[in-house]
Amino acid sequence: MQSFKDSILKLITETSTNLPPDVRYAIQEARLREDAGTRSALALGTITDNIKRAEENVSPICQDTGMLTFKIKAPVGANQIEMAKQIRQAVKEATQLGKLRPNSVDSLTGENSGDNLGEGVPVIHFEQWENDYIDVRLILKGGGCENKNIQYSLPCELEGLGRAGRDLDGIRKCILHAVYQAQGQGCSAGFIGVGIGGDRTTGYELAKKQLFRSVTDTNPNPDLARLEEYIMEKANTLSIGTMGFGGNTTLLGCKIGSMHRIPASFYVSVAYNCWAFRRQGVTIDPETGAIRDWIYTDDAVPADAKDPSVVETAEEKLGGRQVVLTTPITEEQIRDLKVGDIVVINGLIHTGRDALHKHLMDHDSPVDLNGGVIYHCGPVMLKDADGKWNVKAAGPTTSIREEPYQGDIIKKFGIRAVIGKGGMGAKTLAALKEHGAVYLNAIGGAAQYYAECIENVDGVDFMEFGIPEAMWHLQVKDFAAIVTMDAHGNSLHADVEKTSLDKLAELKEPVFK
Numbered sequence: 208m209q210s211f212k213d214s215i216l217k218l219i220t221e222t223s224t225n226l227p228p229d230v231r232y233a234i235q236e237a238r239l240r241e242d243a244g245t246r247s248a249l250a251l252g253t254i255t256d257n258i259k260r261a262e263e264n265v266s267p268i269c270q271d272t273g274m275l276t277f278k279i280k281a282p283v284g285a286n287q288i289e290m291a292k293q294i295r296q297a298v299k300e301a302t303q304l305g306k307l308r309p310n311s312v313d314s315l316t317g318e319n320s321g322d323n324l325g326e327g328v329p330v331i332h333f334e335q336w337e338n339d340y341i342d343v344r345l346i347l348k349g350g351g352c353e354n355k356n357i358q359y360s361l362p363c364e365l366e367g368l369g370r371a372g373r374d375l376d377g378i379r380k381c382i383l384h385a386v387y388q389a390q391g392q393g394c395s396a397g398f399i400g401v402g403i404g405g406d407r408t409t410g411y412e413l414a415k416k417q418l419f420r421s422v423t424d425t426n427p428n429p430d431l432a433r434l435e436e437y438i439m440e441k442a443n444t445l446s447i448g449t450m451g452f453g454g455n456t457t458l459l460g461c462k463i464g465s466m467h468r469i470p471a472s473f474y475v476s477v478a479y480n481c482w483a484f485r486r487q488g489v490t491i492d493p494e495t496g497a498i499r500d501w502i503y504t505d506d507a508v509p510a511d512a513k514d515p516s517v518v519e520t521a522e523e524k525l526g527g528r529q530v531v532l533t534t535p536i537t538e539e540q541i542r543d544l545k546v547g548d549i550v551v552i553n554g555l556i557h558t559g560r561d562a563l564h565k566h567l568m569d570h571d572s573p574v575d576l577n578g579g580v581i582y583h584c585g586p587v588m589l590k591d592a593d594g595k596w597n598v599k600a601a602g603p604t605t606s607i608r609e610e611p612y613q614g615d616i617i618k619k620f621g622i623r624a625v626i627g628k629g630g631m632g633a634k635t636l637a638a639l640k641e642h643g644a645v646y647l648n649a650i651g652g653a654a655q656y657y658a659e660c661i662e663n664v665d666g667v668d669f670m671e672f673g674i675p676e677a678m679w680h681l682q683v684k685d686f687a688a689i690v691t692m693d694a695h696g697n698s699l700h701a702d703v704e705k706t707s708l709d710k711l712a713e714l715k716e717p718v719f720k
């Protein structure tokens with residue numbers, strides 16, 4: 208087993224930097240379906256561009272390299288203790304190499320371990336089997352989409368859909384609702400795994416297990432196959448679209464599994480995964496630990512499909528207005544912006560996430576934020592030999608987490624623009640209007656695309672919060688994002704949510720009797 212650790216390091220690197228063919232195929236199909244010149248088409252163009260850059264740079268597709276979950280099937284006699292030890296070593300090395308962001312945080316102290324190791328992390332599930340090789344599968348699932356997982360206990364009442372009973376039609380309604388409630392916050396268009404039955408824990412496990420199926424497979428259970436097909440068709444009529452911008456594609460894949468339950472409980476558990484669906488797998492020789500084969504290959508893609516390894520560069524151009532702004536930004540410049548404008552930012556911006564927002568509520572900022580831009584982002588950073596910080600990946604994180612703080616922070620420090628993804632709520636919208644600020648939606652997961660807009664790291668504060676939560680001061684050039692909430696009280700997110708709720712309500716009538 209001397210090569211096992213190196214095999215796992217290869218698996219982690221490939222999973223973080225190179226999307227498998229079936230996922231690329233689903234994204235490519237979505238791109239072909241989307242109307243040219245729309246916001247969703249632009250977002251899909253940026254996404255495919257980002258996928259290509261991540262592969263070329265061998266760098267993380269998204270800066271949130273998520274929770275690592277390994278599923279391993281091993282023959283009797285393979286040493287599971289030794290395998291777990293080598294997996295942890297590989298995770299540590301992948302973090303040092305910048306293939307993973309240090310993402311493991313002590314839940315009580317908030318301290319980041321710095322190496323992606325910790326209590327219960329990474330997640331490693333072993334199973335024995337009778338084959339003579341080891342099967343290792345890995346999924347990197349980020350927080351933005353993990354936070355949109357949802358579990359229903361049937362029967363229940365669902366917004367827009369009414370009562371969901373303990374039958375296939377009730378399950379149908381839960382799945383549709385799960386897609387609706389995610390909106391764009393989980394970096395749609397997404398993939399969902401659904402677990403029917405079990406208890407609260409095993410239901411979610413079953414849901415996540417579905418994400419290891421190939422996007423292009425057909426469910427062997429005819430009822431579930433029919434349901435998967437129905438969900439794929441109808442979820443894409445909700446007009447949530449890529450990033451929640453509205454559009455023709457909201458869902459890229461739906462896989463459903465079922466297990467027994469006890470009579471008193473009936474759970475439908477949904478695991479939502481963003482477009483950056485990073486899962487890979489290898490088979491491994493139990494004697495040497497070397498990789499025999501990669502599991503998710505071109506075989507999963509229809510033979511007549513466009514070559515999924517070919518991702519084209521973003522060419523879509525929005526018809527909307529493009530405005531170039533250099534920081535610091537004035538109130539007048541901000542009040543001139545409207546939802547739909549593309550803003551291209553040059554100059555100094557500052558990252559800020561959960562820990563920083565909480566801190567700034569009761570403390571001063573270490574830098575002047577008047578006229579400034581806050582970027583909701585937890586980058587992957589590496590120091591070079593000269594001690595200089597390099598940005599390895601830097602896409603936006605989910606903004607709604609900062610909703611309790613954002614409005615107050617904007618007013619307290621005179622901030623003019625907040626960049627993030629997924630949109631924010633009514634409190635922030637009111638503060639944008641009152642103070643004169645905008646919310647700019649960057650393309651979630653496009654971490655390589657945005658990293659290349661960062662020309663210099665001017666400095667960093669609050670390293671004690673850990674790399675993702677620290678306040679990084681970044682010089683950017685041509686950093687483009689779309690105004691989705693303006694200073695006039697308009698919110699694209701609120702509009703899309705309302706439209707999608709109306710469309711969801713059209714699916715209320717029973718389909719599966």
Ligand code: SF4
Binds near residue numbers: 270273348393651
């Ligand atoms: S693509 Fe979006 S949801 Fe997925 S890991 Fe990245 S930031 Fe999170």
